[in-house]
Amino acid sequence: MTSRESALIDALRMIATHPAARGLADDAAVLPVEAGGLVLTHDMLVEGVHFLPDDPADSVAWKLVAVNMSDLAAKGAMPLGVLTGHGLGRDRDWDSLFVEGLADALRIFNVPLLGGDTVAMPAGAPVTLGLTAIGRAPECGAPSRSGAKAGDDLWVSGPLGDAGAGLAIRQGRMDGGLASLVTAYQRPQPNLPLGQALASLVSAMADVSDGLLIDARRIAEASGCGVAVQMDAVPLSDALMMVRPDSWETRIEATTAGDDYVLLFTAAPDRRQAIEAASSRHGGNARRIGCCTADRGFALSWRGGAVPLPARLGFEHG
Amino acid sequence: MTSRESALIDALRMIATHPAARGLADDAAVLPVEAGGLVLTHDMLVEGVHFLPDDPADSVAWKLVAVNMSDLAAKGAMPLGVLTGHGLGRDRDWDSLFVEGLADALRIFNVPLLGGDTVAMPAGAPVTLGLTAIGRAPECGAPSRSGAKAGDDLWVSGPLGDAGAGLAIRQGRMDGGLASLVTAYQRPQPNLPLGQALASLVSAMADVSDGLLIDARRIAEASGCGVAVQMDAVPLSDALMMVRPDSWETRIEATTAGDDYVLLFTAAPDRRQAIEAASSRHGGNARRIGCCTADRGFALSWRGGAVPLPARLGFEHG
Numbered sequence: 001m002t003s004r005e006s007a008l009i010d011a012l013r014m015i016a017t018h019p020a021a022r023g024l025a026d027d028a029a030v031l032p033v034e035a036g037g038l039v040l041t042h043d044m045l046v047e048g049v050h051f052l053p054d055d056p057a058d059s060v061a062w063k064l065v066a067v068n069m070s071d072l073a074a075k076g077a078m079p080l081g082v083l084t085g086h087g088l089g090r091d092r093d094w095d096s097l098f099v100e101g102l103a104d105a106l107r108i109f110n111v112p113l114l115g116g117d118t119v120a121m122p123a124g125a126p127v128t129l130g131l132t133a134i135g136r137a138p139e140c141g142a143p144s145r146s147g148a149k150a151g152d153d154l155w156v157s158g159p160l161g162d163a164g165a166g167l168a169i170r171q172g173r174m175d176g177g178l179a180s181l182v183t184a185y186q187r188p189q190p191n192l193p194l195g196q197a198l199a200s201l202v203s204a205m206a207d208v209s210d211g212l213l214i215d216a217r218r219i220a221e222a223s224g225c226g227v228a229v230q231m232d233a234v235p236l237s238d239a240l241m242m243v244r245p246d247s248w249e250t251r252i253e254a255t256t257a258g259d260d261y262v263l264l265f266t267a268a269p270d271r272r273q274a275i276e277a278a279s280s281r282h283g284g285n286a287r288r289i290g291c292c293t294a295d296r297g298f299a300l301s302w303r304g305g306a307v308p309l310p311a312r313l314g315f316e317h318g
Numbered sequence: 319m320t321s322r323e324s325a326l327i328d329a330l331r332m333i334a335t336h337p338a339a340r341g342l343a344d345d346a347a348v349l350p351v352e353a354g355g356l357v358l359t360h361d362m363l364v365e366g367v368h369f370l371p372d373d374p375a376d377s378v379a380w381k382l383v384a385v386n387m388s389d390l391a392a393k394g395a396m397p398l399g400v401l402t403g404h405g406l407g408r409d410r411d412w413d414s415l416f417v418e419g420l421a422d423a424l425r426i427f428n429v430p431l432l433g434g435d436t437v438a439m440p441a442g443a444p445v446t447l448g449l450t451a452i453g454r455a456p457e458c459g460a461p462s463r464s465g466a467k468a469g470d471d472l473w474v475s476g477p478l479g480d481a482g483a484g485l486a487i488r489q490g491r492m493d494g495g496l497a498s499l500v501t502a503y504q505r506p507q508p509n510l511p512l513g514q515a516l517a518s519l520v521s522a523m524a525d526v527s528d529g530l531l532i533d534a535r536r537i538a539e540a541s542g543c544g545v546a547v548q549m550d551a552v553p554l555s556d557a558l559m560m561v562r563p564d565s566w567e568t569r570i571e572a573t574t575a576g577d578d579y580v581l582l583f584t585a586a587p588d589r590r591q592a593i594e595a596a597s598s599r600h601g602g603n604a605r606r607i608g609c610c611t612a613d614r615g616f617a618l619s620w621r622g623g624a625v626p627l628p629a630r631l632g633f634e635h636g
Binding site for chain 2: 003006022025026027028029030031032033034035036037038039040041042043044046047048049050070071072074075077081083084085087114115116117119120121122124125126128130132134135137141142144145146206207218222316
């Protein structure tokens with residue numbers, strides 16, 4: 001067997017060294033687990049939808065792993081393994097670079113490849129990738145989106161908008177800008193240890209994948225409360241500030257672009273000190289950016305005054 | 319949100335009623351498990367590769383679930399849940415029929431939908447589906463592909479070749495034939511209870527997805543032994559016998575076409591009675607079709623004589 005598919009499977013086999021993977025030679029992986037909660041997530045990336053056709057294959061692999069690790073981080077979970085679904089496109093060089101990036105990501109996130117499927121796609125079909133991540137839920141239970149209460153603070157674990165600016169640079173919609181912005185788009189850095197440390201402190205938690213505003217609204221809707229976001233308090237990076245003025249427009253862009261993969265969470269005010277300690281211990285930069293309200297509304301403020309919601313809160317399905 | 323993607327997610331939410339699914343409103347599913355082995359598998363189906371563009375959407379959904387249940391059956395596992403990865407193609411009617419078929423399959427296999435991802439695909443892209451199945455390993459441990467020993471019997475749990483004939487009918491390569499042949503291709507029936515009952519009796523087990531001969535060779539290769547298949551002993555259905563002569567060609571076709579999703583396993587000769595009892599108790603039709611050999615060869619016999627291997631043993635990747 002020297003086909004492309006076999007070559008890719010052979011390359012994957014080299015990195016699937018965990019005993020549960022059974023050398024990728026079996027119908028399924030068999031993973032021993034202790035009793036407790038398992039956290040399961042599956043996210044897909046499609047060429048031309050979730051990544052650009054000329055994004056390097058190793059960064060696509062990184063992103064595939066990272067977006068799923070971000071979901072585990074939001075549940076405070078410890079990764080146990082991943083399964084990949086790989087619809088082949090392109091050529092062997094793309095595959096090789098993809099496997100390199102996959103191996104790199106799995107090593108950095110310290111999670112084993114347990115199995116999956118590799119299939120040929122019809123000619124011309126976009127590269128279509130799926131990844132299932134399995135994690136162990138924290139002992140306190142995995143935080144949900146629906147636990148926020150009126151009076152809770154709304155927090156975010158790091159700066160917003162870098163990935164959106166990086167995409168704008170890659171698409172030629174923005175000139176200049178530091179390489180770190182493109183890196184934020186291509187190689188997001190979910191913070192698993194921070195998610196684990198926060199799990200027992202938060203009332204609700206999610207990751208920012210579709211945009212801060214839409215993800216905040218989803219927490220409020222799931223929790224049956226309202227939310228008020230102080231747009232001034234939303235943290236922006238120095239790199240973003242070098243290419244954008246600190247304006248309302250910049251902040252709307254940063255909070256609706258998505259792809260940030262920071263943690264968005266709510267917690268009772270008496271948790272502030274513990275959250276700040278956990279954040280600085282795990283390399284986060286947690287900031288309070290608003291609060292949960294008893295009404296079911298969604299309010300934005302800017303420079304001390306109420307401002308209307310933008311027409312678009314983030315990436316909506318479809 | 320009234321987009322197609324949202325409509326599909328809403329429809330999926332109606333069938334994701336297990337508490338672990340968290341109403342598909344969270345970043346991840348949270349599944350409580352007892353300590354023990356978990357069996358994990360992920361198989362993909364791509365339009366034009368694994369199913370025909372005009373296969374009914376409900377049968378595609380059935381097949382997506384069934385091929386993954388077949389992997390669990392081969393490990394003797396009890397299904398705990400599934401996650402779907404759904405690359406949208408076609409139109410809303412297709413989606414609706416797909417969800418109907420998915421709900422039907424999940425009900426029949428008694429397995430909850432826990433989560434997944436639904437993404438838009440670029441125009442013209444083939445429908446691309448993935449499914450991750452999670453199961454509980456049997457207490458005796460999940461059989462592997464690599465446990466066969468010289469002297470073991472080689473068994474198959476049901477007739478071969480119906481699905482291949484069904485595909486030939488659907489592609490217009492074969493005239494006539496009972497509807498049951500097309501059903502075998504479109505709606506395979508993996509036998510989970512039989513897999514569970516066999517787990518403690520077998521030395522190695524796999525499902526027949528790519529063709530009996532290639533799957534038998536994979537067991538032998540993984541186990542470091544050889545295998546001899548009596549082609550006369552391979553069970554063929556009455557439906558197949560109505561459209562094909564009982565010839566060498568028919569048997570080669572039936573054992574290389576794949577998509578049968580019956581169980582292929584090896585076991586010590588002293589297990590014969592127990593295997594036959596388990597098979598008849600669980601609606602199987604287990605037949606001994608050969609044995610494992612000390613040499614590492616792959617031998618076929620037909621009407622008492624050795625015969626050469628065909629050029630192609632089954633579906634090879636790529």
